[in-house]
């Protein structure tokens with residue numbers, strides 16, 4: 246199981262456009278409408294399944310809010326950082 250990152254490690258390693266919210270890291274990905282958002286959600290789910298690390302994702306018109314934490318560890322680990330970077334890679 247991945248170890249919890251320290252506050253300093255989290256700050257240093259937060260990927261672009263992500264913020265920390267307690268025991269989660271969060272990004273709201275923006276899109277030109279609902280179907281584009283839906284396509285991202287589906288691709289993100291595939292990356293999550295590949296990583297076996299599953300975010301909470303909320304779809305709204307034109308955006309998908311993604312929240313990541315490592316439930317097994319009770320906080321933020323390398324697994325969260327790594328998947329966040331991969332999600333940036335399919336959006337940015």
Ligand SMILES: C[C@H](O)[C@H](O)[C@H]1CNC2=NC(N)=NC(=O)C2=N1
Pocket residue numbers: 297298299300313314315316317318
């Ligand atoms: C039993 C299963 O391996 C675990 O629940 C995995 C699956 N996906 C997961 N996703 C997240 N976000 N955190 C976990 O600790 C986690 N653990």
